[in-house]
Amino acid sequence: MKIQQQHPWPATAEEATIIQQQLRGDIIKEDQLGAVQRVAGVDVGFEEGGTITRAAIAVLSFPELQLVEHAIARRPTTFPYIPGFLSFREIPAVLDALEQIATPPDLLLCDGHGIAHPRRMGIAAHLGLLVNLPAVGVGKSLLVGKHDEVPEERGAWQPLQHRGETVGAVLRTRVGTKPLYISLGHRISLLTAIDYVMRCTTKWRLPETTRHAHKLASG
DNA sequence: GCGACAG
């Protein structure tokens, strides 16, 4: 797929903060998706002691969840890991990988948070905006917010609250494991995001999209 | 000033 030109990529957290503040108003928090037939998992790994960033895209048919296309991209790492600025480290390589995908997916499931972020601009929101696709953040651990305990049943969830706002949901995708942190990224509502994460999750804690992408990003 | 802190 074609990737639009992006904002300049910052070198410091201070510059990155300005970009986040400029972009946050563009996030669409309502459903703006068509028929979902292809869902993409997005994940990133690192090689050579972190000097190389390796991004992977796994496109699965929906609702069958069969792998139909994939891409891997490697490029030098240019931004350090700083909590709250993950997207500036990982997205450039992700765009390289997405560019190799023939047809734009209908939905992106990203490793990390969407608007469950200090400035509401986690990687899923940032990526969704840059490529103008519906995107959901699927985090494995908490960045910001508080929540009540989640019941031990698959599909149970609790709102994730931060500074008086509901920024996401803590979702039990599997009994006996830690819940996932789901937040909208772009062009999707929280409830719809939860629904798609559940429908992409079968036997394991993580969605099948994420699991495929993770394998590709690791080796 | 003191912690917390996605991947």
Next chain:
DNA sequence: ATCTTGTCGC
């Protein structure tokens, strides 16, 4: 994320 083997448990 990554460095790393076997091992406990369903």
